[in-house]
Amino acid sequence: MAASQAPEAPEAPDPIVFVLFGATGDLARRLVLPSFFRLALEGLLPAEWRLIGSGRRRKTDDEFRDDVHAALEEFGSTRPADGPWHAFSARLRFAGGGFTADDPGDLLDRIGEARDEIGADARLVHYLGLPPQTFADYTRAIGAHGVAEGARVVYEKPFGTSLEGFRALDEVVHDVLDESQVFRIDHFLGKEATQELRALRFANGLFGSSWDRHHVAAVQIDVPETLDVRDRAQFYDSTGAALDMLVTHLFQVAAEVAMEPPASLDADDVSEARAEAVRAFRPLTRDEVVRGQFDGYRDIPDVAADSTTETFVAARLWIDSERWRGVPFLLRTGKRMAASHQKVNLVFRDPEDCPLPEGGLPHRGNVLCFDLAGDGALALSMNVKTPGATMELGTAWTQIPLDSLSGGDPLPPYTRLIHDVLLGDRALFTRPDGLEDVWIAAADVLDDHRQPEPYEPGSWGPKDAQRLAEPVGWVLPG
Numbered sequence: 001m002a003a004s005q006a007p008e009a010p011e012a013p014d015p016i017v018f019v020l021f022g023a024t025g026d027l028a029r030r031l032v033l034p035s036f037f038r039l040a041l042e043g044l045l046p047a048e049w050r051l052i053g054s055g056r057r058r059k060t061d062d063e064f065r066d067d068v069h070a071a072l073e074e075f076g077s078t079r080p081a082d083g084p085w086h087a088f089s090a091r092l093r094f095a096g097g098g099f100t101a102d103d104p105g106d107l108l109d110r111i112g113e114a115r116d117e118i119g120a121d122a123r124l125v126h127y128l129g130l131p132p133q134t135f136a137d138y139t140r141a142i143g144a145h146g147v148a149e150g151a152r153v154v155y156e157k158p159f160g161t162s163l164e165g166f167r168a169l170d171e172v173v174h175d176v177l178d179e180s181q182v183f184r185i186d187h188f189l190g191k192e193a194t195q196e197l198r199a200l201r202f203a204n205g206l207f208g209s210s211w212d213r214h215h216v217a218a219v220q221i222d223v224p225e226t227l228d229v230r231d232r233a234q235f236y237d238s239t240g241a242a243l244d245m246l247v248t249h250l251f252q253v254a255a256e257v258a259m260e261p262p263a264s265l266d267a268d269d270v271s272e273a274r275a276e277a278v279r280a281f282r283p284l285t286r287d288e289v290v291r292g293q294f295d296g297y298r299d300i301p302d303v304a305a306d307s308t309t310e311t312f313v314a315a316r317l318w319i320d321s322e323r324w325r326g327v328p329f330l331l332r333t334g335k336r337m338a339a340s341h342q343k344v345n346l347v348f349r350d351p352e353d354c355p356l357p358e359g360g361l362p363h364r365g366n367v368l369c370f371d372l373a374g375d376g377a378l379a380l381s382m383n384v385k386t387p388g389a390t391m392e393l394g395t396a397w398t399q400i401p402l403d404s405l406s407g408g409d410p411l412p413p414y415t416r417l418i419h420d421v422l423l424g425d426r427a428l429f430t431r432p433d434g435l436e437d438v439w440i441a442a443a444d445v446l447d448d449h450r451q452p453e454p455y456e457p458g459s460w461g462p463k464d465a466q467r468l469a470e471p472v473g474w475v476l477p478g
């Protein structure tokens, strides 16, 4: 499969001191550190950089290097031995003793040393890979110790946990930082296939002209997971599927599908278009949401015996825009389900002037699918004549794995997004106005603490979730 133009050489970022708060945590080990190593491997880091891990306990630089080595062995797509490990590890530092507004621990000293080594004007990037409840305190500390100036600050998701929490955090953040310094990460926006949503729509008349309620019967953003929550039960029980996935990743992808064509693909125009789309989300109501909890969830250590946390959620979202009026956006995600997928399906309407007898078309025969998992893929199903003597129709799928495109080098989402931070490109990050509307649209669901409906592990969730998708029905399991 050929991709047309030769890719432009990526820009080289300025020298940086990358401060990784939460460097001992799950996210840092599984995603951030392996992504940083991948950037080194791809030659996408600046010529001069230092990474300083920050934590509350003290450890030596060598102990931290051993931890990073172990994380790369366990989670990296490239093993340390297969990459530039020695040059990489020599640039790792650790600053213990925590970091609060009253006490910076060892961090200021380590930043000073790093700047002595690579230049006083090396830019600071603070990556808050921390529990979301701590974001405000760490932001205040960044301000209090004078390390905000010229810095970029990356916030993990969720940015707030409610409308009030979001507003309070937003105020603290804007007391300390200018909006242009803030990078709120949602890694689903960094997935290659999510970015194909724009390419397919805006670069192909066939799809661009069909991207509306006249042609699309339903949009489905479907992210079932077989994954358990046993490894992060404490985090999960205080979070749940609605906050962890629905109002973060699934909402942002819905906004990518729903947005009006931006004036350009520049960061400001794209973020504006996405924020505008979220503004048109009609607030979800409980009768259009199904919450589920898999059987056995409450027996997991660290889960409350009477927990009402949902491990599954499905929602029918309406978007009050001229383009999407009357088209259901069906969103579904859950843990311990029958299969793992990350699909965006646009189900097209049957043609109006079809000369075939009623019921002559295969059900859901025309679906455009963006597969967000892994390196990503595009797929299209069409109604076609089954070769043979009679005019019988069947459904055929065609698929384009993105890694099959020549010249392509799919980057994992965290790698792509961290590289964007280093370059200062905010196009794939969320904006506060877009997020405020997220919390408004999600308020009723996040406030729902009734007992969720039970479902069997290994199933497709509660039966009521099937009802939500009628009359089109879920494309998955398909």
Ligand SMILES: NC(=O)C1=CN([C@@H]2O[C@H](COP(=O)(O)OP(=O)(O)OC[C@H]3O[C@@H](n4cnc5c(N)ncnc54)[C@H](OP(=O)(O)O)[C@@H]3O)[C@@H](O)[C@H]2O)C=CC1
Pocket: 021, 022, 023, 024, 025, 026, 027, 028, 030, 054, 055, 056, 057, 128, 129, 130, 131, 132, 134, 156, 157, 158, 235
């Ligand atoms: N884990 C994942 O798969 C994903 C996580 N995220 C987000 O990333 C962020 C971090 O998640 P994750 O790494 O799983 O979280 P962890 O629970 O593993 O916490 C990360 C680290 O934060 C540090 N920390 C600093 N202050 C506190 C505090 N007051 N209370 C608790 N810990 C503190 C701890 O390090 P120390 O003790 O050394 O100070 C801890 O190791 C969250 O916002 C999460 O939503 C997003 C996508 C995926």
Ligand SMILES: O=C1O[C@H](COP(=O)(O)O)[C@@H](O)[C@H](O)[C@H]1O
Pocket: 225, 227, 244, 245
């Ligand atoms: O942010 C999260 O995302 C993962 C799924 O994303 P993946 O692309 O890394 O598979 C999800 O399992 C997790 O619960 C959530 O916190």
